[in-house]
Amino acid sequence: MLKKVLILTSFLFISACGADNATDQQWRALDVNNTLLLTLPHGKVVIELAPQFSPKHVEQFSGLVKKSFFDGTKFYRVIDGFVAQAGPKDGSEKDKSVPILAIEGKFATDKNWSFTQVQTDDLFASSTGLKNGFALARDNNESAWLTHCPGTLAMARGNEADSASSHFYFVIGQAPRYLDKIMTIFGRVVYGMEHIQAIQRTSVIEGELAVDSREHTPIVSMKLMSDVPKDERIIIEVENTESTDFAERLVKRRVREHEFFYKKPPPVLDVCQVPVRSRLVIGDKG
Amino acid sequence: MLKKVLILTSFLFISACGADNATDQQWRALDVNNTLLLTLPHGKVVIELAPQFSPKHVEQFSGLVKKSFFDGTKFYRVIDGFVAQAGPKDGSEKDKSVPILAIEGKFATDKNWSFTQVQTDDLFASSTGLKNGFALARDNNESAWLTHCPGTLAMARGNEADSASSHFYFVIGQAPRYLDKIMTIFGRVVYGMEHIQAIQRTSVIEGELAVDSREHTPIVSMKLMSDVPKDERIIIEVENTESTDFAERLVKRRVREHEFFYKKPPPVLDVCQVPVRSRLVIGDKG
Numbered sequence: 019m020l021k022k023v024l025i026l027t028s029f030l031f032i033s034a035c036g037a038d039n040a041t042d043q044q045w046r047a048l049d050v051n052n053t054l055l056l057t058l059p060h061g062k063v064v065i066e067l068a069p070q071f072s073p074k075h076v077e078q079f080s081g082l083v084k085k086s087f088f089d090g091t092k093f094y095r096v097i098d099g100f101v102a103q104a105g106p107k108d109g110s111e112k113d114k115s116v117p118i119l120a121i122e123g124k125f126a127t128d129k130n131w132s133f134t135q136v137q138t139d140d141l142f143a144s145s146t147g148l149k150n151g152f153a154l155a156r157d158n159n160e161s162a163w164l165t166h167c168p169g170t171l172a173m174a175r176g177n178e179a180d181s182a183s184s185h186f187y188f189v190i191g192q193a194p195r196y197l198d199k200i201m202t203i204f205g206r207v208v209y210g211m212e213h214i215q216a217i218q219r220t221s222v223i224e225g226e227l228a229v230d231s232r233e234h235t236p237i238v239s240m241k242l243m244s245d246v247p248k249d250e251r252i253i254i255e256v257e258n259t260e261s262t263d264f265a266e267r268l269v270k271r272r273v274r275e276h277e278f279f280y281k282k283p284p285p286v287l288d289v290c291q292v293p294v295r296s297r298l299v300i301g302d303k304g
Numbered sequence: 305m306l307k308k309v310l311i312l313t314s315f316l317f318i319s320a321c322g323a324d325n326a327t328d329q330q331w332r333a334l335d336v337n338n339t340l341l342l343t344l345p346h347g348k349v350v351i352e353l354a355p356q357f358s359p360k361h362v363e364q365f366s367g368l369v370k371k372s373f374f375d376g377t378k379f380y381r382v383i384d385g386f387v388a389q390a391g392p393k394d395g396s397e398k399d400k401s402v403p404i405l406a407i408e409g410k411f412a413t414d415k416n417w418s419f420t421q422v423q424t425d426d427l428f429a430s431s432t433g434l435k436n437g438f439a440l441a442r443d444n445n446e447s448a449w450l451t452h453c454p455g456t457l458a459m460a461r462g463n464e465a466d467s468a469s470s471h472f473y474f475v476i477g478q479a480p481r482y483l484d485k486i487m488t489i490f491g492r493v494v495y496g497m498e499h500i501q502a503i504q505r506t507s508v509i510e511g512e513l514a515v516d517s518r519e520h521t522p523i524v525s526m527k528l529m530s531d532v533p534k535d536e537r538i539i540i541e542v543e544n545t546e547s548t549d550f551a552e553r554l555v556k557r558r559v560r561e562h563e564f565f566y567k568k569p570p571p572v573l574d575v576c577q578v579p580v581r582s583r584l585v586i587g588d589k590g
C-alpha cells in the first residue's frame with residue numbers, strides 16, 4: 019500500500035515538474051466542447067473548431083449546432099476538387115433566422131506572435147506555419163490567417179465581406195489558397211476525411227448534369243462532442259504542432275534522407291501537404 | 305433535296321477551312337484506346353493515359369489491363385491526404401511476372417517545346433503549365449515532367465529509380481510535388497474522382513489501427529474503354545488546354561474580377577488547382 023502511494027506521489031511529482039514542458043507532449047487531446055461530431059449517411063467525421071482564431075464564428079456555429087440546426091441539411095453545392103458546401107435553403111425562414119457575421123479572415127500579430135514555421139518560400143504570404151494543428155500564413159509581423167487546405171472548414175458568404183451566417187464548406191481538393199483572408203476559416207477535419215471526400219457531387223462533372231437534389235448528401239446530425247452520449251463519442255488526439263517531435267518531423271520532411279529519394283527533391287514544404295496526424299483514443303464503432 | 309446537299313457541302317467546306325484551327329476546339333474527345341474504365345464496388349472511374357509523355361509505362365500497363373491483370377486486385381495502401389495504391393501481393397508469382405520498367409520521370413525539351421503556361425512562379429520548377437490536359441512543370445529549356453496533382457495516376461516503385469512494374473497509385477490529397485521527376489506519372493482521372501477519394505483507407509488514421517485486408521477496396525475490373533461493350537462505355541470529352549477559350553479562363557482565374565473578391569488575391573495560380581473540365585457524352589448508367 020505504501021509502495022503504491024509512493025509511486026503515485028512520484029508520478030504526480032514528475033507531472034508537476036513537467037508542467038513547464040506541457041506543450042512538448044507529442045499528442046494533444048481535443049476539448050470535447052470544441053469538437054464536432056458530424057454524422058453522414060456513410061460515416062462519421064470529427065472536426066476541431068478554432069475559437070482562438072475565429073471566436074465569433076465558432077460561437078455562432080456552436081450555438082447553431084447545439085440547437086440541431088444542421089440536422090437534415092443537405093450538401094447542395096459539391097464541386098469535385100473544390101468544396102462541399104451545406105446550409106439551409108437560400109432565403110428560407112431558417113436561413114434568414116441566423117445573424118450575419120463580421121468576417122474573421124485574418125488577425126493582427128506582433129513580433130511576439132509565433133508559430134511552427136514551415137516555409138518562408140510561399141507564393142501567397144511571407145511565411146507559412148502551423149499552430150495548434152492549424153495551417154496558417156503570415157505577412158511579416160503584421161497579420162496572420164488560417165489558410166485553406168484539404169479538410170478546412172470555413173463559412174460561405176455572399177459578395178460582401180460581412181455576409182456569412184450559417185452556410186459552410188469543407189475543402190475537398192487541392193488547396194484554394196486564393197480564398198485565404200477573404201473567407202473565415204473556423205475549423206478542420208481531424209478524422210473521417212474520406213467521408214467528406216465521398217459526399218455526393220451535385221453535378222456529375224463540373225458545370226454539367228445537375229444531380230437531383232433528392233440525391234444530395236444529407237447531414238444526419240451534427241453535435242458538439244460534449245453533447246454526444248459518452249459511449250458514442252469518438253475521442254481523438256492530434257499531433258502537437260508545437261512539440262519538438264513535430265519540429266523534427268518537419269526537418270525530415272524538408273530534407274529527404276531516405277534512400278527512396280535517389281535524387282533529392284527541392285527543400286520545399288507546402289503547408290497543406292504537411293500531415294498533422296490524428297489518433298483514435300475511443301470509438302469509432304461504425 | 306438540293307438545299308440539303310448545299311447545306312452539307314457548305315458544312316464540309318467550313319470544316320475543311322477550320323482544319324488549321326482544329327486545336328482551337330474547346331473540347332477534345334478521348335481516344336478509347338487510350339482511356340481506362342476502372343470499376344470499383346461503389347462507382348466507375350475514367351482515366352486518360354499519357355503515352356505521349358510516358359510511352360513505355362503506358363504500353364506495359366495497357367498490356368496488363370488487356371489481360372485483366374488488375375481485376376480483383378486490392379488497394380492495399382491508402383493513406384488519407386496522400387495516395388491510394390494497388391497491385392498484386394508483393395513477391396507473389398503474379399507480382400514477379402511483370403517486367404521492370406526504366407523510369408520515365410521527365411523528358412528532354414528544346415526551345416520549340418511549348419505548353420499552355422500557368423505560372424512562372426513555382427517553388428519546384430522554373431514554370432508550370434498544361435498540355436493535352438495534363439499538368440506539367442519545366443526547367444528552362446532543358447526538361448519537362450508531369451507533376452503530381454490530385455487525380456494523378458503514377459507507378460509505385462522500390463528504392464531504385466528503375467524498379468516499377470505493376471503497382472500504381474492515385475493521388476487523393478494535396479499535390480505531393482516532391483515526388484515529381486522521381487516517379488513515373490502516366491495518366492489522370494477525368495471522371496469519377498469522388499470514387500477514388502472514397503477508397504477505404506488502410507488505416508483508420510495515418511500510422512494507426514490497420515484495417516483488416518478483407519475490407520480493402522477491390523478493383524472489380526479495369527479495362528481499356530475500347531474493350532468495353534459499346535453500351536457500357538463512358539464517353540468523356542475534356543477541355544482542350546491548348547484552346548484560346550482555355551487560355552482566357554486562365555487569365556480570368558489569375559486576375560479575379562468578380563465582385564465576390566472584394567479584396568483581390570495575389571495573381572498566383574497553382575497548376576494543380578486549375579480545373580481541366582470534363583463532360584460526359586455517353587453513360588454513366590450507374
